[in-house]
Amino acid sequence: MHRLNVDLGERSYPIVIGSALLNDPSHFGQAIRGNQVLVVTNETIAPLYLEKVLASLRGFAKVDSIQLPDGEAFKTLDTLNRVFDTLLEKRHDRSTTIVALGGGVIGDMSGFAAACYQRGVDFVQVPTTLLSQVDSSVGGKTGVNHPLGKNMIGAFYQPQLVLIDIDTLRTLPDRELSAGIAEVIKYGMICDQPFFEWLEQNMHKLLARDPQALAYAVKRSCEDKAAVVADDERESGRRAILNFGHTFGHAIEAVQGYGKWLHGEAVAAGMAMAAELSRLRGWVGENEVQRLRTLLSQANLPQQSPEDMTVDDYLSAMSVDKKVQDGKLRLVLLRALGDAQIIDDTPREQLIEALRACGAR
């Protein structure tokens, strides 16, 4: 069992990573301060793990659960409101704790519900997908989508505990495993070259779901992300390097319609675009771009734009992305493998060339 601490002063919290953690009431017992709990999960995860979690919560006086529909398409204010309905119908008060059991969508919505319910209640994350284990469960970003943009409504809100049971990855579909690996690769690219090299050598183990390799990759990813977040909790500066590939990826998700491409798949293609742009700027060579493309390919991830997307689709979608400051497009590029930098002076022509290099029409 690994145990990390995300160091955010009075909002610090532990991440516990290991096997058979869902069966162990002690982790919940230590983190949950009141005697009321609402487990928020979805219709896919509930049949697999809800009973196990409820059994571990048996010691609390009031334990309720709600099953939301599965998928990014349901990450909306309307779905969020169903969580508030349940909390109020079941008479949960300010001492309640919301437990998020599921992937990134469940985690983001449950965290935002916790941030807003009675202006803030406690929150425990139990991420069950690789993507949410290495990304959305660390860093306090919560929220929902708006028809005009992803994650446009939300809050920074930290959990009391993140409990990562590696066993939940056994039931994860292959495609979602790969999507999670996209974010794992990202950490290597932006701040951890040794980890990138480890991934080049161990990708086959991750794809074979070797528990040791998975636990190591999750732990290392969380450490990398926690280090970046601890420096810049509210994303005023360097934290934005975590968006490597995401501005392009969000454009893909927005234009294709949320849910058609998985988030990690869109980010994979977006990382290829950001790498091409870094090359055009003269920061990395053909070789580094190729290493990224090879690794993405090994992980069964896309490295090209969806075929039906045009350059104009990207430019239009990116101008309402959160990363725009005072009209300037901010992007994360690579100075080298393992060294990302934020820029806001990309020439339009270079941007277009990078998009075309990745197959945008």
Add this chain to the structure above:
Amino acid sequence: MHRLNVDLGERSYPIVIGSALLNDPSHFGQAIRGNQVLVVTNETIAPLYLEKVLASLRGFAKVDSIQLPDGEAFKTLDTLNRVFDTLLEKRHDRSTTIVALGGGVIGDMSGFAAACYQRGVDFVQVPTTLLSQVDSSVGGKTGVNHPLGKNMIGAFYQPQLVLIDIDTLRTLPDRELSAGIAEVIKYGMICDQPFFEWLEQNMHKLLARDPQALAYAVKRSCEDKAAVVADDERESGRRAILNFGHTFGHAIEAVQGYGKWLHGEAVAAGMAMAAELSRLRGWVGENEVQRLRTLLSQANLPQQSPEDMTVDDYLSAMSVDKKVQDGKLRLVLLRALGDAQIIDDTPREQLIEALRACGAR
């Protein structure tokens, strides 16, 4: 012109109180950091003051406005979503500032929109009712109602500036002026006996809208509230004394339907109930209760329950109120005039007796 500072460390902000402030671009110029502004107001206030405010914002590159329907009944997630729609349709980014021009409903919703839009943008409050000037513009409470409870969804979020133009009180209906005075009286009751005595002597001036008297009452109320809030920003302890009369008041609003009684009117009756309960506990005498009732009566405020409400209506509504911790009803009572205390051990019979003393059936 008065200028106070609400001292909350890095979230500190000024409150400026005076005449003709809306016409003066300098206050906005100092507080607004970006070049985008969205003014959120309602259909009642817009014809009176929107043009004036837009003129003072002429120096900013992008200034949009949205008019929401007027009234507590529209303080909902649905109305909030209209603000997000406008921000996204008009392509406001993270550097935007939301200016709330209106009463408490506009302030609460705009502040919550600012807290959530792209996980937090800047916020300026321009409260135009006495209630919002002395209450909801100070303290960072933002949010919306849920059909099952008032202010159940929200955030603690501090503005960059609160700009109180006393001239806006000239157009305030008499009934709303009185409702605002209810909260002014509250400050005297819970923490400022000299102010309570000033109110006993100067109530006629407030009702005659004497500008000097109004400015003094607003300033003194803001000072009293700011002192309480500075001690306890997130309402973990003493700040709850500001809820004096509110648990009863919220029950009245919830059972009657939001908007039938004004918030201040419900709080006035609620304060009478809390005072009666303090008397039954042996903390204040008949005399203090009578002084409160007399002052409420001078201010044309109710001191009794709505005729159609039963004791059971109150008990049922209060058990889902935010002030319930682990099943215990927390109430604010008076040890003496100007000295409030939070308790959670009210005997049910005493509660019922106090409700009956105020006309609950």
